[in-house]
Amino acid sequence: MIAQHLEAKLPSAKRRFKSAGLYSPLILALGGCSGIQSALDPSGEESYAIAQLFWVMAAGGLLIWLSVVAVLLHGLRQKRSSVSEQDASRLIFWGGAVFPAVTLISLLGYALWLMPSLRPFIDAGEPALRIEVTGKQYWWRVVYHPPGREPVVSANEIRLPVGERVELTLKSDDVIHSFWIPALGGKMDMIPGRDNRLSLLAAKPGTFRGSCAEYCGTSHALMAFVAVATPSRDFAAWLAARAAPSPGVAGEGAELFIRHGCGACHAVAGTGARGALGPDLSHLGSRETLGAGILPNTKENIARFIADPDKIKPGVQMPAFGMLPSDDIGAIATWLKGLE
Numbered sequence: 586m587i588a589q590h591l592e593a594k595l596p597s598a599k600r601r602f603k604s605a606g607l608y609s610p611l612i613l614a615l616g617g618c619s620g621i622q623s624a625l626d627p628s629g630e631e632s633y634a635i636a637q638l639f640w641v642m643a644a645g646g647l648l649i650w651l652s653v654v655a656v657l658l659h660g661l662r663q664k665r666s667s668v669s670e671q672d673a674s675r676l677i678f679w680g681g682a683v684f685p686a687v688t689l690i691s692l693l694g695y696a697l698w699l700m701p702s703l704r705p706f707i708d709a710g711e712p713a714l715r716i717e718v719t720g721k722q723y724w725w726r727v728v729y730h731p732p733g734r735e736p737v738v739s740a741n742e743i744r745l746p747v748g749e750r751v752e753l754t755l756k757s758d759d760v761i762h763s764f765w766i767p768a769l770g771g772k773m774d775m776i777p778g779r780d781n782r783l784s785l786l787a788a789k790p791g792t793f794r795g796s797c798a799e800y801c802g803t804s805h806a807l808m809a810f811v812a813v814a815t816p817s818r819d820f821a822a823w824l825a826a827r828a829a830p831s832p833g834v835a836g837e838g839a840e841l842f843i844r845h846g847c848g849a850c851h852a853v854a855g856t857g858a859r860g861a862l863g864p865d866l867s868h869l870g871s872r873e874t875l876g877a878g879i880l881p882n883t884k885e886n887i888a889r890f891i892a893d894p895d896k897i898k899p900g901v902q903m904p905a906f907g908m909l910p911s912d913d914i915g916a917i918a919t920w921l922k923g924l925e
């Protein structure tokens with residue numbers, strides 16, 4: 586879904602831009618309110634509260650602006666005449682001190698009242714799905730910890746069961762990143778040496794886009810991910826399938842993958858590849874995107890990434906493997922795409 590979105594986005598945006606003419610700023614502004622990465626198109630319990638807070642604040646700001654404009658127009662229409670000192674003082678007291686203080690304190694009070702519901706924590710003893718997400722330059726390690734079962738390692742895609750509260754433990758090994766799925770909740774920094782907790786509840790199924798929201802290096806803008814909320818039963822089936830090696834794991838590609846040293850950095854369950862420096866590729870073929878949310882997941886893009894990752898994602902730590910025979914790169918890409 587995200588892959589199609591990535592492909593479809595450019596031409597349709599161009600068409601819209603051409604036909605929109607004079608209205609384009611308005612259309613662009615309103616277009617930003619919906620979509621897979623918008624806090625104003627909420628699909629989670631926390632994001633509903635955040636969107637509500639935004640609209641209350643925006644309405645408050647609009648009312649204040651309208652009253653200031655009204656006072657200004659009224660002032661411009663008045664004939665110039667001297668105003669008594671007492672009237673002037675009264676206007677300044679009510680309009681310049683009491684009104685802004687009452688309005689701003691009420692808005693602040695409303696925001697503070699809303700805050701606890703934006704950070705609901707799961708008690709330590711309560712069995713709940715915990716997902717550990719570690720920010721890397723420039724991708725995401727994702728480890729699912731289902732209660733009472735072995736952890737499942739993945740990368741660059743987060744799946745959530747609809748209607749269940751999930752707790753995320755957010756970490757970083759290198760620099761500060763920030764984890765954000767605008768459609769589901771607020772953002773939270775990932776700070777080296779610290780575990781931050783964020784809990785999310787997806788209210789309806791959907792595929793959303795998350796991104797890194799803190800500048801973390803050259804490819805910060807290319808550090809995204811896909812978040813998929815599915816009904817609980819589908820989620821359980823998905824997680825169970827991820828706990829075992831991919832059915833497509835045996836093949837010529839596996840042998841080439843090991844021979845060319847890919848297993849030093851990447852792990853693929855069911856093979857000898859157990860590297861932990863790069864993303865786990867055990868079920869790469871079933872992910873929606875490649876390179877942490879930036880490319881549609883196709884065989885051709887996998888091959889491009891292997892040959893020259895720095896061209897696709899500047900500053901990436903993976904070395905280029907363009908010197909490998911192109912048949913070998915093709916075979917590895919085909920094998921990886923088959924790991925569903």
Ligand code: CUA
Pocket residue numbers: 720721723761762763797798799800801802805806808
């Ligand atoms: Cu990671 Cu910006």
